[in-house]
Amino acid sequence: MAHQAHSYHMVDPSPWPIFGAAAALLTASGLTMWFHHKTPYLLIIGLISTALVMFQWWRDIIRESTFQGHHTPTVQKGLRYGMVLFITSEAFFFLGFFWAFFHSSLAPTPELGGQWPPVGITPLDPMEVPLLNTAILLASGVTVTWAHHSITEARRKQAIYALLLTVLLGCYFTALQGMEYYEAPFSIADGVYGSTFFVATGFHGLHVIIGSTFLFVCLLRLIKYHFTSNHHFGFEAAAWYWHFVDVVWLFLYISIYWWGS
Amino acid sequence: QGLKSLVPTEFPGPDPIFGTTKPGLPATDTFLGTNKVPDLQRVFQRSDGLPVHLKRGYPDRMLYRTTMALTIGGTFYCLVALYIASQPK
16 A cells, blocks of 8 residues: 655545535525525525535544544644634735724714714713623633643543633623624614624624634534644634634724724 | 554543542543544544545435535526526516
């Protein structure tokens, strides 16, 4: 049997990239059909196929790493670069929405009454639920670090408790934010204030849900003994992503919630 | 690719002080299930020529076929829908 003379991972042929591309096509055109022709079927097929591809692709990565041993230190280094680059791209994504917010709020037009918040807008009190949400995310940053230390110290039970607490804090944030959205005295249609507020905080909320899901998958893998005290990059990637989500919230809180009120 | 199976260097178990209060505790951790990774490593390292996305046999095949049906079928539906949508009213 031939053995490779390098430490890289030559993956088995996989259908997920092309199926994932098709799923993206279905989701995008599904959105179009839903917006313009009020039929949601293509969108539903797109979302389901996207979910199926994601599940199977990441399942296969776990198989290749934990069960087949392909993730050498060289491979892991590449994955670290990849995650850092991805998070950087997400940072630029949010930068755009912050740009939009400051563009409109630093020089409010006469149509807004020459002030920020605009005339007629009652902003949310930053010292109420938003402050609680800040505390929740900061606490979750502590618990995820606690979980990481527990993993490196091979304390499985403690790591499980810490990671579970992190996921629960993430869910608590999402629930509170959902309630805030429901109770808010303004909507996304309320001029540029509503647009910048809900698009920026909305995409942040989506990232909290993604991050919580990523951490939850790590929790399941932790329970199933996938991680060792030396090799647990999946968890580290989730923790990096979670800290990124936390930092974006801090910027949102300071600029939109606090300065913007 | 010839990589040897991972030696599971899993958690060495509960704190070193265990055994003083519960003398009957087993050596392996049983909190929320036992470690099945070595068994799964055996399964996924079988030399059967199957690619990793079909390695587990029947459940993998069913999930793969469902995904393929949805994506390829959906692509045809998409092309038809876009053709119809592009017709003048």
